[in-house]
Amino acid sequence: MEGFEVSQSETGGVSILCLKGYLDAHTAPDLENAIQRLVDKKTYEIVVNFTDLTYISSAGLGVFMGFIEDVRKNGGDIKLTNMKPKIYRVFDLLGFPTLYDILDEQQTAVDRFSKN
Amino acid sequence: MNQDPETKYELQAIFDLSKALNSSLDLKSILDTLLLTLMGKFLISKGLVLVGHQQEKYIIEACKGLPRSFLDSVVHIDDFPLSLTFTADMQPSTIKAFLKKNDILVVVPVRHNSKNLGLIGLGKKSLAGEFSDTELDYLNSLANISATSIQNGLIFRQLDHEKRKSDKSVQELNTLSEIVRELNSTLSKLETNKVVSLLVYSIMGEMMVNRCAVFLAASEGMTLSLNKGIPSDNCSQITGNNQISTELASLKEPILIQDYQDGSTCDAFTAAGIAALIPMKIENENKGVIAIGGKITRQPFSKDELRFLSILGDWSVISIETARLIEQELQKKAMDEEMRIAGEIQRQLLPDSCLTLEGYEVEAVNNPSRQVGGDYFDFIKMSNDEYMFCIADVSGKGTPASLLMANVQASLHALADTGLSLTEITTRINKIIYENTTYDKFITFFVGILNLKKRSFTSVNAGHNPPYLYHADGTFETFDEGGLILGMMPEIIYKSETVKLASGDCIVMFTDGVSEAMNVNEEEYEEHRIEKCIADNFHLSTKDLLKKLLDDVASFSSGCPQADDITALLIKVK
Missing domain, CATH: 3.30.450.40 (GAF domain)
Structure with a gap:
């Protein structure tokens, strides 16, 4: 089975999480820990870049549900970018576009944060 | 135009x-x-x-x-x-x-x-x-x-709607298959926590909820397994309330909290932000409950969604139950291994069961229970004329009890040839035990020195079941002089007593494994049965007398598992 990696960087004061590989129930805790670390540091402006993500299961989406309320309450947001059509389809099917800012480009998401 | x-x-x-x-x-x-x-x-x-x-x-x-x-x-x-x-x-x-x-x-x-x-x-x-x-x-x-x-x-x-519906079904099937894959993963890798966390993540993603908790049925009622977004305090209010816990355990179909009839039960769930409960069943038996909050989109749960959650729950709980059984089996194996080691330690610490002394018959027995208690007996040669005898019972069972017993044995052997008096030896051992154990660990301890030539027996009893001194005429007295059990208080002055022995006298030491052996009616064997058995069979050799006593205890408690070690030590003056 393919692995999963999450790497963190920063652009213009916004934290970027780049996901790579296979995000399912087994790897979901890795993502959860990565977001938890940001939230613990009171970093609430988060962009998740899906460029290198090849698969996502419902459990992977579940991780975002766990944080969104807390992050928004603190004036931040989790914006999702650069999804392959196959990945976007899963988000779309489960109704995520109504709740989450899903954008084509990482930079657009970063810019949105700085505008606010 | x-x-x-x-x-x-x-x-x-x-x-x-x-x-x-x-x-x-x-x-x-x-x-x-x-x-x-x-x-x-x-x-x-x-x-x-x-x-x-x-x-x-x-x-x-x-x-x-x-x-x-x-x-x-x-x-x-x-x-x-x-x-x-x-x-x-x-x-x-x-x-x-x-x-x-x-x-x-x-x-x-x-x-x-x-x-x-x-x-x-x-x-x-x-x-x-x-x-x-x-x-x-x-x-x-x-x-x-x-x-x-x-x-x-x-x-x-x-068409788009139908396609979406079919894609959604495929997505649901993917989620289910992930659960099944988990079930089929190498059994040794299957862990309850992993399955529950998989379940909770999947539900949160699939249903767009950010509150989800899983409660699992246990012997003491419903217990919380994992909670996300629902405060632990709220969860313990649910598991801590008998009525609510019982209600969870009897749930057979998914239910929306808004449909609940009972106000107070409803309030507890509402306070926790729970919108629906889904039972997890194996062959229609409730093994746990999934509690979920409302959707972030504020849309209600459809019948299809509740049905999906129900299937997801049923599938997951099979994995959870299997994982639980495997964990239980592994724990049992670990415990058996611990007991084996404890038994090994105990066997190595005890001397042979008989000792040949001129003018005396000495016979001892130790039958460890399956759980291995902390019984101990010993004979130590102090000089050509003097032998030390000891019987003790360490609190607790298994390896900890065996190790404490090893401690007593080492202390006793080290102090035996220091020339200290029996009371002083007991005081020192008490101090060692007190300093090396927690307050809930203690030892009942009886030690005596037999002088072969003088035919005298000096003893200290630190809270042990009083041993008997039987006379040839059938009368008996008990050895009570001593002090508090070992390990309770640091400084204790013990007293000793010395008796003269006559031909035909028999000293009988035993542990509570004998006196407290239980029968099917939950009655204990008790001292009076020991006394009767000895009186009835006093004419026998120590070996046969001991065998009679053990047989009598065994027939008394037949049908009940042996709960504690059984140890006894007999010294008869020829």
Whole structure:
């Protein structure tokens, strides 16, 4: 089975999480820990870049549900970018576009944060 | 051909519209184009399109100049106008009232193959003037032209909806298969926590909820396994309340909290932000419950979704149950191994069961229970004339008890040949035990020194079941002198007693494994049965007497597992 990696960087004061590989129930805790670390540091402006993500299961989406309320309450947001059509389809099917800012480009998401 | 420029313009407009309408399959954009064309043509600032949903229900799919909140709301049309109709001419009805209230002056039906697809409604013209006949004809034409496009848009939407539904089912199947994959993963890798966390994540993603907790049935009621978004305090209020916990355990079908009859139960769930409960069953037996909060989108849970959650729960709990059984089996194995080691330690610490002394018969026995208690006995040669005898019972079972017993044994052997008195030795051992153990660990301890030549026996009893001194005539006394059990208090002064022994005397030491052996009626063997057994068989050799005693205890407690080690030590003066 393919692995999963999450790497963190920063652009213009916004934290970027780049996901790579296979995000399912087994790897979901890795993502959860990565977001938890940001939230613990009171970093609430988060962009998740899906460029290198090849698969996502419902459990992977579940991780975002766990944080969104807390992050928004603190004036931040989790914006999702650069999804392959196959990945976007899963988000779309489960109704995520109504709740989450899903954008084509990482930079657009970063810019949105700085505008606010 | 009419060359009137206005007519020419209208024809051009109809052509443009028809082209625009046919270029899209998206119903919303078709209707928007239609509405904007009409409003631009007639200079009208209000318009809407209602599209048939089911029977007499129509949905506002497009509207301009009216509140956007109108979009997607349902309007009831009981008397569908089959041709262009002015609101003012309609029979009183809900639709008439609705149109009038929103200044919609005229409605045109959109029909396709004599099926009512929808209704276009327009407000009054901004410039003064009524609709001319030509304009009304034009309106009718547009409605006709757009009918096919709207029909196509509706079919496309239906297809898209079906595709979405089937994709959603595939997604649900993916989630289920992930759970099943977990079930089939190498059994040794299967862990309850992993399955539960998989379940919770999947539900949160699948249902768009951010509150989810899993409760699992245990012997003591419902216990919390994992909670996300629901505070632990709320969860313990649920598991801590007998009535609620019982209710969870008896749940057989998914239930929405809003449907709950009982107010107080309902309040506890509502306070925790829980919107629905889904039982997890194996062969219709409730093994746990999933509690979830409402959807972030505030949409209600559909029947299909509850059914899906129910299936997900049932599948997961099979994995959870299997994982639990495996964990239990591993724990049992670890415990058996610990007991084996404890038994090993114990065996190595105890001496042989008999000792040959001139003028005396000495016989001992130690039958460890399956759980391995902390019984200990010993004989230590101090000099040619003096032998030390000891019997003790360490609190607790298993390895900890064995290790403490090893401690006592080492201390006793080290102190035995220091020349210290028996009371001083006991005081020192007590101090060592006190300093090396926690308050809940203690030892009952009896130690005595037999002087072979003088035929005397000096003893200290630190809280042990008083041993007997039987005389040849059948009378007996007990060894009580001593002090507190070992390990309770640091500084204790112990007392000793010395008795003269006569021919035929027999010292009988035992542990509570003998006196407290239980029968099926939960009665204990007790001292009086020991006394009777010894009195009845006093004529036998120590070996046979001991065997009789053990047989009697065994027959008394037959049918009950041996709960504690059984140890006894006999010294008979020839």
